[in-house]
Amino acid sequence: MAAIQLSGVTKTYGDVAALRGIDLTVERGEVFGFLGPNGAGKSTTIDILLRYTHPTDGRVEVLGHDVATDPVAVRRETGVLPEGFAPFETMTGRQHVEYAIEANAADDDPDELLERVDVAHAADRLATGYSKGMAQRLTLATALVGEPDLLILDEPSTGLDPHGVRTMREIVREECDRGATVFFSSHILEQVEAVADRVGILSDGQLLTVDTIDGLRDGVGATGELTVTLEPDAAGPTESTGSPGGTATATAPGSRSEAAGSSTRGSDQRAPANPSQRSVADPVAVVEAIDGVEAVRRHGDELIVTCRREAKLGVLDELRDAGLAIHDFTTEETSLEDLFVSYTEGER
Numbered sequence: 001m002a003a004i005q006l007s008g009v010t011k012t013y014g015d016v017a018a019l020r021g022i023d024l025t026v027e028r029g030e031v032f033g034f035l036g037p038n039g040a041g042k043s044t045t046i047d048i049l050l051r052y053t054h055p056t057d058g059r060v061e062v063l064g065h066d067v068a069t070d071p072v073a074v075r076r077e078t079g080v081l082p083e084g085f086a087p088f089e090t091m092t093g094r095q096h097v098e099y100a101i102e103a104n105a106a107d108d109d110p111d112e113l114l115e116r117v118d119v120a121h122a123a124d125r126l127a128t129g130y131s132k133g134m135a136q137r138l139t140l141a142t143a144l145v146g147e148p149d150l151l152i153l154d155e156p157s158t159g160l161d162p163h164g165v166r167t168m169r170e171i172v173r174e175e176c177d178r179g180a181t182v183f184f185s186s187h188i189l190e191q192v193e194a195v196a197d198r199v200g201i202l203s204d205g206q207l208l209t210v211d212t213i214d215g216l217r218d219g220v221g222a223t224g225e226l227t228v229t230l231e232p233d234a235a236g237p238t239e240s241t242g243s244p245g246g247t248a249t250a251t252a253p254g255s256r257s258e259a260a261g262s263s264t265r266g267s268d269q270r271a272p273a274n275p276s277q278r279s280v281a282d283p284v285a286v287v288e289a290i291d292g293v294e295a296v297r298r299h300g301d302e303l304i305v306t307c308r309r310e311a312k313l314g315v316l317d318e319l320r321d322a323g324l325a326i327h328d329f330t331t332e333e334t335s336l337e338d339l340f341v342s343y344t345e346g347e348r
């Protein structure tokens with residue numbers, strides 16, 4: 001049984017089509033990031049999942065319950081961090097958590113929960129005096145009450161400082177590790193990238209794609225960068241630049257400085273003095289022959305390879321097979337932010 005199942009869900013507000021036929025399955029135990037530009041329909045979807053609003057058409061199941069007929073069961077088993085929650089005027093932080101514990105007939109220790117979200121020091125203060133980030137942490141504490149099977153978090157990182165963002169990330173992972181499903185919307189894409197198993201990108205009420213982040217990269221044919229440091233003198237003291245087919249090498253977005261990418265010195269300009277080294281394979285030639293490699297630059301012992309994600313292992317294998325010993329390597333992938341722009345910019 002899926003944690004969330006939306007089938008043909010539409011929602012219109014007068015003339016505005018907020019959702020246009022959404023089909024989405026979120027499996028149990030997943031951390032699912034729900035992304036989309038402003039006004040895409042993320043909050044509307046969340047409101048529909050919790051039956052705060054009803055869909056114009058379509059079917060919604062949460063944790064096996066039909067949301068239309070059993071919204072109480074859905075809310076009982078779901079912890080919610082709503083967007084823009086305002087604390088109650090007369091209650092301290094601890095009283096908010098105690099209230100949530102009582103309402104859920106749970107037996108959590110309120111101080112433990114406040115400790116977990118890092119507002120224990122302000123437990124006895126009126127929560128209306130909390131800063132935005134403290135209020136957000138408090139709301140998360142109330143969402144965690146009763147170890148819910150599903151957490152629905154609408155923009156959970158809003159107002160959080162970097163420590164808070166990290167705490168949020170750790171809590172999401174811990175909740176997932178104990179078996180909960182986490183469904184969260186966010187505009188902080190580094191956060192989503194760090195924690196989500198899969199993401200869905202919504203735009204103008206339509207789901208453009210649902211995939212893992214690597215799947216999104218493959219979907220747009222994104223290239224990343226692989227920097228390989230060869231053992232000193234493994235391939236002779238040359239610098240060269242190449243690309244498959246012999247075309248000029250372009251500097252990839254996010255790659256190192258233009259200056260580093262501009263070398264076009266030929267590999268025979270400084271032939272090794274030792275004749276035995278002449279038989280060593282040229283690493284640039286080895287790498288540029290590999291499928292999925294777009295460009296190769298070499299600076300001393302370092303090779304900077306622009307290639308498709310799936311080509312990276314092949315680059316390392318081919319270098320080793322050619323007798324070129326690898327000292328170290330690092331890889332850099334297209335960021336989720338760039339992927340988000342690729343998927344949504346034509347839609348706006």
Ligand SMILES: Nc1ncnc2c1ncn2[C@@H]1O[C@H](COP(=O)(O)OP(=O)(O)OP(=O)(O)O)[C@@H](O)[C@H]1O
Pocket residue numbers: 013016017018036037038039040041042043044045
């Ligand atoms: N109560 C409402 N009445 C009229 N239109 C609404 C209402 N709620 C949402 N909408 C419209 O539905 C569309 C989707 O809004 P929604 O709040 O779901 O977007 P969102 O993806 O959550 O945006 P954001 O990232 O800005 O929070 C928007 O065009 C919005 O103006």
